[in-house]
Amino acid sequence: MRTIAAMDSSPPEAADTATVADEPAGPPARALPTGLAATLVFVASGAVLVLETASLRLVGPYVGVTLQVTSSVIGVALAAIAYGAWIGGWLADRRDPRRLLAPALVLAGICTALTLPIVRYAGEVLRGGAAVGILLLTALAIFLPAALLASITPLVVKLQLADLRQTGQVVGRLSSIGTLGAITATLGTGFVLVAALPSTAIIISLAVLLGATGLVLAVYLRRQSRDTLPKPSRVTAAAAVLGLAGASLSAVAPTPCDVETAYHCASVEADPDNSTGRLLVLNSAWHSYVDLADPQHLEFEYTQWIGAVADMMAPPRAPLQAVHLGGGGFTMPRYLTATRPGTRNEVYEIDGGLVELGRRELDVQTGPELRARVGDARMLIGERPAQSADLVVGDAFGHLVVPWHLATREMAAEVRRVIRPGGIYAQNVIDHPPLRFIRSEVATVAAEFPHVALIAPPAALAGSQGANFVILASDRPLPLEPVRERLITSADGPVTVLSGTALDEFVDDAIVLTDEYAPVDQLLATA
Template sequence: MNSPSPDVAVPPAQPEPATGRALPGGLAAFLVFFSSGAVLVLETVALRLVGPYVGVTLQVTSSVIGIALAAIAYGAWSGGWLADRRDPRTLLAPALVLAGIATAVTLPVVRYAGEVLRGGAATAILLLVALAVFVPAALLAAVTPLVVKLQLADLRRTGQVVGRLSGIGTLGGITATLGTGFVLVAALPSTVILFTLAAALGITGISLGVWLRRRDRAGTPGPARAKAALAVLGLVGAGLTTVAPNPCDIETAYHCARVEADPDRDSGRTLLLNSAQHSYVDLADPTHLEYAYTQWIGAVADVVAPPGRRLDALHLGGGGFTVPGYLTATRPGTDNVVFEIDGGLVELGERELGVRQGPALRAVVGDARMLVAGEPGDSRDLVVGDAFGHLVVPWHLATREMAAEIRRVTRPGGVYVQNVIDYPPLRFIRSELATVAAEFRHVALIAPPAALAGEQGSNFLIVASDAPLPLDAVRARLDTLDEATTLLSGAELSGFVGDALVLTDDYAPVDQLLATA
């Protein structure tokens, strides 16, 4: 027998086709695009779900991103493992339906668990975020490897198929991220977004299952008992949502907001943002300042400009518009400009907190850092910094560069007051004092004695100016208040600040400085 000549090419063996027929290209692309996008919708909305209970800090944001990525990794690995052991056509529809049910159940689970895990402890944050994201995201992440396995009918095109579907999945995530951040969150409550997504996933899964069975008899209908159980689970999730505790009256683009009446003061209203007390307004008496830090601001304003003398005031953060209302009531003709990033809070203030825009008050919606840069120099007698993301000053409003912009806007002899919240060991307030002092020549600090001793968390008020501060007059005014207050300046303040870090745009670890451990 003659052996074949080495010059003769042997045709390559035909590749074994993958299990079953491939899905139509458009359907495969849609499933990958839709499932990948749904994961990013969940990730974005999760920040709104957990914010009322654990805040919206760098740690919370990092937890949402990290756990979503973990869910994607685990779901993709599990989906690929299952795709090699079972016909993917029998798994795709159940994965989507189960993801829809898990999404519907997410809202009541987070609301009930949030009441138990309320606070900022790291374990509470991680657990609550996992409850919000992990299960539905993992189920959705399993869709892509299932689809990829079905499309690998020709092993010579493996790279093309995997690369194309991977790119489509990435585009789905990008589209969902931008659409949710720019459109959905601004237009719809979280409840509507989640239940719409859950319904879309369920309908897609059911429709896909029916289509596959009719097209090629892939698999058989599941047991009636299993279907009934899934339907009941979905209905239970929807029912629990209707009775789950809701921490919001309204959801704005940035906050879960609620206004509560004061049971001890008929005209008193408390604004809660993400379940934390933020502002107090007396609808009948705008000169009433309930919280200590607002009383301190009022005391400084009364010394800088005695009642009756108008001011040009700039407010970084609006909240309940308490301080602008006080300045208008005590100094007719005062020009209050308020930079508030959350337009929903402005509308809520106008609707429920007596805010009236006009010559005395103009609210400008936007980021204070960007808006301050557009203000003319030497234009304000008083600048009030009272902007918070939950209980944290946004880092870009706490840097030396921001302080330089505020100094530029403040008139010679004008005053900047900044409200800061910190907890023992008081690293952030020390750094923020060092940061402000790097730009302003004269700085003082108002705080409760127990807070300065490191015994409790508290509000702190930084007072700064390029002109010498009227410290004796401020101290005398503070002495008239009900609660004991300390005014630090000079050598005492320098000793308190020590060698604290000056925060800059390049390095401002605000959340880490606020960590209590």
């Protein structure tokens, strides 16, 4: 009781003093200049978004560019930001943030540089579209450098909170600046950097920027603190050297592309069995085959099917007005020009880099008979006059997936508007068992065209393998019997042409895709 009474009689100041005495001793950290604090938060937040955007280009050649990959990159980046901010705040309450800011930036730079060899070596192992591989590769590419960068903001905030009465103002201002940095980096990377620089240059430049910022900051803070901060240790120097040495592995790491365009990692490979054969590879997937000496040579089965349709839809060698949704290697335009002299081909290709690559290495010769327009096929076909094409070939892909906005009923309606009476729409689609997407796409096209047929290998229609499918559609009866006869004599493998009741049974109750609801990636999922 006496002890309690003595404690109760103590003045409030004494109790406060006792409480403070239990906390770690040490002088309070000095605030950073306002401009420096804002710059650090702006750069760190922006760097996360540059890394996130560039990582989509890094992982694409190995796991594709699909909704799942994009979602994984965004999800991993957000997880890194959350954990980085949490850990940064925890450390800020236990250590002088001035001692942590520069090392965090330098380590973020080292980890960013290491992203290149890590992704290129791990990508070869994790190649494919499996969900686990996608998540693991994106985590290897983003998580650690993004988490280190996310820790910068809470460290800076801690230093700036000298007056608790201004907590809201400080936190709000720095949060706003961080968001502006992220917005600037997103727009700058998407509109400028990706178009001007390969992803390797973007990543290395970002790593150098972060490392240099960290080193300059370390020197500045040490001078401002009058040598109370420690000098960079040998361990720090060794880590920097090891990081740079590891980053240099990217120079010898396997690279999947010869040319990096705004949308693709592209390469042209020579056919070892044909000296004039060239294979266009986009994001490690075969996209087009071109025989430089023989434009009538169609290597891939689906091109043989479309060629047979083009041969049978009009009198031999009669010129056509053809529109191609997607250019790739320009195989079909070259074929139509060779088999039907005078044909006017208009190609809509979103990737201008592919058009230039085609001109350099695939004998693409633009002119009156071949007009290449760079832009989104959905937008460009909307500009074309009604009933102005005899043949529309749909062969646009993002990796191995038809872009969702080119697979909807509204898109099919645009194609029907452009096609002349009796003209044909031939759409190439890739699907795998259980074939949910191809069923829905046939249903979607059939919702606009009264006459529809499907060309595919028998094994694929039976659901035992993945394959290319070609949908045929017209407002008039299709020349199916001549096409069947032509395919029997010209196709490399067995092929079936489905129509009528058999096609209805194949489609069953598949949903019609619309601009409002087109879950293409989900329909393509095999699980």
